[in-house]
Amino acid sequence: MLGRLRQFCQPAPASQATRLVLAAATSRRALHTSLCVETEEYLQDPNDPYLYTTGRWLNRDKLRREARSVKFDFPALCKKAVTTCSGATKVIRYEKKEGGFNRVLILYLDNGERVVARVPFRIAGPRRLTTNSEVATMTYIRSVTKIPVPKILDWSDDGNNPIGTEYIIMEHVPGVQLHDKWPSMTPRQHMLCVQKVASMVTEMVKLPFPAYGSLYFADAPIDPKTKIEFAEGFCIGPHCGTQYWDCNAEEARFYKERPLTEGLIRLWTGLQTYCSGLTDAGFSRIPKTDPPVDELPYRGSVQEHLHLLNMSQKVIRELIKAPIIQQVASPALLHPDIHKRNIYVSEEDPSCVTGLIDWQSTSIEPTFVYANETPDLTEDPAANVPILKRSLPSAEDDASNAAETVVESPEEEPARKGREKDVWICRQTFEVVLKGSVPKLHDARAIDQTLLSSFRYCDTAWRDSAAALRQELIELSQRWAELELPGSCPYQPTIEELAEHAKQYEDFEIAQQLKILLKRSLNADSDRWVHAENWETAKTDHKALLDLWMESIKESGGSEGHTRKLWPFIEV
Numbered sequence: 001m002l003g004r005l006r007q008f009c010q011p012a013p014a015s016q017a018t019r020l021v022l023a024a025a026t027s028r029r030a031l032h033t034s035l036c037v038e039t040e041e042y043l044q045d046p047n048d049p050y051l052y053t054t055g056r057w058l059n060r061d062k063l064r065r066e067a068r069s070v071k072f073d074f075p076a077l078c079k080k081a082v083t084t085c086s087g088a089t090k091v092i093r094y095e096k097k098e099g100g101f102n103r104v105l106i107l108y109l110d111n112g113e114r115v116v117a118r119v120p121f122r123i124a125g126p127r128r129l130t131t132n133s134e135v136a137t138m139t140y141i142r143s144v145t146k147i148p149v150p151k152i153l154d155w156s157d158d159g160n161n162p163i164g165t166e167y168i169i170m171e172h173v174p175g176v177q178l179h180d181k182w183p184s185m186t187p188r189q190h191m192l193c194v195q196k197v198a199s200m201v202t203e204m205v206k207l208p209f210p211a212y213g214s215l216y217f218a219d220a221p222i223d224p225k226t227k228i229e230f231a232e233g234f235c236i237g238p239h240c241g242t243q244y245w246d247c248n249a250e251e252a253r254f255y256k257e258r259p260l261t262e263g264l265i266r267l268w269t270g271l272q273t274y275c276s277g278l279t280d281a282g283f284s285r286i287p288k289t290d291p292p293v294d295e296l297p298y299r300g301s302v303q304e305h306l307h308l309l310n311m312s313q314k315v316i317r318e319l320i321k322a323p324i325i326q327q328v329a330s331p332a333l334l335h336p337d338i339h340k341r342n343i344y345v346s347e348e349d350p351s352c353v354t355g356l357i358d359w360q361s362t363s364i365e366p367t368f369v370y371a372n373e374t375p376d377l378t379e380d381p382a383a384n385v386p387i388l389k390r391s392l393p394s395a396e397d398d399a400s401n402a403a404e405t406v407v408e409s410p411e412e413e414p415a416r417k418g419r420e421k422d423v424w425i426c427r428q429t430f431e432v433v434l435k436g437s438v439p440k441l442h443d444a445r446a447i448d449q450t451l452l453s454s455f456r457y458c459d460t461a462w463r464d465s466a467a468a469l470r471q472e473l474i475e476l477s478q479r480w481a482e483l484e485l486p487g488s489c490p491y492q493p494t495i496e497e498l499a500e501h502a503k504q505y506e507d508f509e510i511a512q513q514l515k516i517l518l519k520r521s522l523n524a525d526s527d528r529w530v531h532a533e534n535w536e537t538a539k540t541d542h543k544a545l546l547d548l549w550m551e552s553i554k555e556s557g558g559s560e561g562h563t564r565k566l567w568p569f570i571e572v
Contacts, residue, residue, distance in 0.1 A: 001132070001168055007487050013082070013521065017487060019330070035198075042369075042412065045086065046504070046532070047095070047096050048092070048096075049074045049094075049096060049103070049105060050069060050071065050072070050074070051065075051069050052065045052068035052069055052098060052121075053096075053098070053102075053532060054097075054531065054532055055098075055529050055530055055531050055532050055535075056529070056530060056532060056539075057527065057528050057529050057530075058144070058522070058524065058528035058529075058538065058542055058569050059528050059569065060540070062229040063249060064249070064454075064527075066120045067121060067122060067249035068098070068100075068103075068123070070103060070119050070121065070165055070554070071164065071165070072163055072164040072165035072167075073162065073163050073164050073209060074117065076162055076163045076164075077105070077119075077163050077167060077174055078090075078094075078107060078292055079402045080154060080163060080167075080169065081107045081109070081115050081137040081153075081154075081169050082109060083154075084115060084153035084154050084169055085109055085111065085113050085115060085153075087111040087112075087113075088109035088110055088111040088113060089110055089111075090109070090110050091107045091109060091110075092106065092109065092110050094107050094108065095108075097551050099358070100121075100221045100527075100529075101120060101121050101124035101125075101242075101361075102118055102119065102120050102121060102124060102358075102360065103119045103120070103124060104116060104117070104118050104119075105118075105122070106172065107115040108134070108301050113172075114172045115153060115169055115170065115171060115172055116150070116169070116170050116171070116172050117167060117169050117176050118167065118168040118169075118170070119166070119167050120165075120166055120360070121166055122247065122249070123242070123247050123248050123249055124242070124247070124360065124361075125241065125242050125245060125247055125360075125361060125392060126240055126245045126247060126329050127159065127166070127521065128157040128158065128159075128166070128220075128221050128527045129157075129216070129220070129221075129222070129237075129238065129240040130240050130361070131155065131156075131157040131166040131167075131168065131286055131361070132157040132216050132217060132220045132221070133172055133214040133215060133220075133237075133240050133361075134168065134359050134360045134361075135152055135155050135157075135168060136215050136216045136217045136220070136435055137214075137215045137333075137362045138150065138152060138170075138359050138361050139152060140215055140216075140231070140279045141204070141359075141536055142232055143246045144207065145200075145203040145204070145207075146203065147203055147204070147356060147538060148173070148344075148353060148354055148355045148356060149355070149356060149359070150170040150171050150172075150173050150355060150357060151170060151171045152168065152169075152170050153169045153170055153171060154167075154168075154169040155167065156171065157220075157221075164381045167237075168571035172356045172483045173344040173354055173355030173357060174344070174346075174355070175345050175346050175347055175355065176344065176345065176347050177340065177341055177342040177343070177344060178193065178340040178341075178344065178345045178350065178351075178353075179339075179340035179341045180376075180378075181347075181350040182340055182350075183347055185351070185427065187422045188351075189350055189427075190351075190377070190426055191424055191425050191426060192351035192430050193350065193351045193353065193377065194375075194377050194378065194426045194429045194430050195429050196351070196352070196353045196435060197338060197343065197353065197377060197430075198429065198430045198433035198434060198437075199433060199437070200335075200338075200353070200356065201334065201335075201338065201434065201438070201441075202433065202434065202437035202438045203400040203448065204332075204334050204335065205332045205333070205334060205438045205440070205441050206437070206438060206444075207332075207333055207371075208331075209230070209236065209332070209333065209364045210228060210230065210269070210291045210329040210331070210332050210364075211228050211234065211236045211268055211269045211331060211364070212238070212239070212268035212269075212274045212364050212365060212366065213236045213237055213238055213239045213268055213363065213364055214237060214238065214239050214241075214362075214363050214364065215230070215235075215236060215333070215362070215364065216235050216236070217233060217234060217235070217289055218233050218234055218235045220235065220237060222235070222237045222238065225275075226238055228269075236364065237304065238362055238554075239268070240361065240363070241278070241361050241363055242319070242361070243281055243460070244281055244303055244458055250423075252267040253473060255262050258493040271320045271326070271329050271366060272317075272320065272321070273289055274366060275316045275317075275320060275455070278316075278455065278458055278459045279309060279312060279313045279316065279458055279459070281459035282312070282458045282459045282461050282462070283306075283309055283310050283461065285459075285460075285461075285462040286305050286309070286352050286462050287302065287462075288302070289302065296465075296466035296507060296511075296562075296565045296566070297503075298465050298466065298504035298505065298506050298508040298511075299465050299466065299467075299469065300465060300466020300504075302467075303448075304466045305461060305462055305466055308457060308461060308466055308469050308470055308473065309461060309469075310452050311473060311490060311491040312458040312461075312469065312473065312491075313458075313488065314490035314491070315454050315476065316454055316455065316458070317452065317472065318485070318486065318487060318489070318490060319451065319455075319485070321486055322451075322485050322486060324447060324451065324484075325368065325451065327440070327443065328366070328367045328368040328371075328440055328441075328443055328444035328447065329366040329368060330366070330367055330440060331364045331365070331366070331367075332364065332365060332366070332440075332441070333362060333363070333364045333365075334362070334365075334370045334373065335356060335359060335362055336360075336361050336362055336363070337358055338356070338373070338375045339375055339376045339377075340375075340376055340377065342356060342357050342358045342439075343355070343356055343357075344356075344357065349468075363431075366455075366467060367441055367442060367444050368444040368447075368452055368455070369455070370444065371441075371444040371447070371449065371452055372445070372449065372452075374430070375430070377426055377430075378423065378426045378427040378430050379423065380419065380420070413450040419510070422438070431445075433525040448474055448479075448483060450472075450479055450483065451483060451485075453472040453475070453476065454472060454473065454476060456467050465508055467501065467505045467507075467508040469509060470493075470504075470505075471501070471505055471508075473491045473493075473560050474493055474498070474501065475490075476489060477489040477491050477493065478491060478493070485509050501546075507566060510566055511566050511567075511568050512568075514566060514567065515568035518542070518545070518568065518569050521541065522534075522537065522538045522541055522569075524538060524569075528569050533543045542569060544567075546567060549563075549564075549567065550564060
């Protein structure tokens with residue numbers, strides 16, 4: 001195994017990297033390395049209403065959990081919830097559920113009813129605006145569509161209220177989460193459910209809006225100069241998505257390279273001003289000085305990022321002149337996370353959708369922004385099975401053959417084919433509904449996605465690396481004429497730049513391969529988050545995989561410093 005990992009450390013091509021890391025991830029040695037884990041720090045009541053207890057992070061764990069702790073008066077919140085439900089006198093018990101940006105408390109009342117109290121974390125978005133926009137969006141959608149949206153019972157966007165935090169109290173949606181019912185549903189039920197979800201998408205996308213941004217109540221705490229009155233009781237104001245605000249405690253952001261705050265107060269009434277907001281967000285993430293010398297070259301220097309974002313700005317200005325972009329740029333609103341966990345269905349008939357929850361950060365964007373948004377109802381669930389849950393080789397097996405140990409048996413083939421057919425039907429159903437009902441969204445999904453890459457990555461270039469953004473610009477430049485774009489691409493890389501990029505991008509691809517495989521092996525998400533129940537196992541396995549990686553480098557005589565930096569999950 002070590003001999004093969006040495007090849008990876010040179011580095012190896014991405015395809016070989018995948019096979020080698022898979023071999024390391026499935027080795028018994030990686031699984032059984034012991035690690036002393038401190039436990040006092042997280043022996044917490046999982047139902048504590050104030051602390052984050054659902055999961056842990058393999059990097060910056062303390063910082064990330066602290067950012068999700070909320071100080072407020074929980075008994076006062078319970079009393080407020082009781083007043084919203086006729087016949088109730090007290091809360092008899094509660095359940096806590098947590099996501100990345102909110103704490104949800106399901107309150108059971110003594111009259112047999114239950115309500116949902118939602119408290120945002122400070123990283124959820126700009127204070128007041130995030131809550132006001134979420135409630136306004138839900139209220140507006142309930143009033144103009146047939147989409148089953150939970151009814152708001154009480155709310156406050158002022159953290160100085162008696163409860164001590166912003167909150168939303170809403171009715172509990174009837175039914176159960178689609179996530180729980182999906183595995184036991186028939187293919188026909190899957191198809192009917194996808195059809196209903198696609199119909200909800202069409203209802204949202206058909207709604208007309210005069211500008212880009214977020215939806216608020218007309219009396220929202222927004223400067224009158226920064227909003228447009230829209231419908232009775234509503235307005236469109238600044239985009240409250242986290243990408244435009246300095247509310248993330250997990251990374252250094254907004255160094256004022258560009259005056260992003262000033263950019264936000266402008267009304268995004270046209271595509272040009274919307275795109276200026278995107279590039280301003282990208283510029284504002286660039287620090288004044290270069291990162292430490294121990295950063296990987298593909299991360300890029302400050303000057304590289306300034307150059308690439310300036311080029312992106314020029315490229316985008318040309319792109320928005322193209323008819324193919326203008327035709328799919330009208331303002332559209334779409335729920336940001338239409339997935340099984342946010343969809344409720346009837347217990348008796350799971351093809352009947354009873355509710356769509358979690359409307360936080362719903363925004364009005366150019367239609368093409370939603371071109372790659374596809375519900376997980378149209379995905380193959382087997383594609384996300386963690387590697388470490390699959391068949392493992394014996395201790396005597398050569399790790400080079402580990403990747404070949406996952407072999408489909410004859411009995412499994414019919415099930416696989418049936419599942420693939422089911423997924424195909426669901427995908428086709430979703431696309432057919434969109435094509436017939438909202439052709440502008442269907443057309444945005446059908447165009448060559450290379451046309452949209454600059455819009456998607458320019459605001460996150462500092463986080464994702466210079467190599468990532470440069471790759472998108474290079475591909476667009478090379479295909480400019482093929483894509484029938486006007487004039488010539490403003491970005492024309494030199495031969496020297498292309499040669500340097502080839503080296504940087506190789507490292508970038510290897511790091512991405514490692515990240516995907518570690519996510520699956522450790523059952524983690526892209527932020528290195530793992531469920532609290534899996535924390536000790538994930539931490540142990542991560543340490544074992546990292547030790548194996550570093551040992552192979554040392555024995556091969558490779559550059560330990562450089563290759564260690566390729567490890568995407570920083571050491572815990």
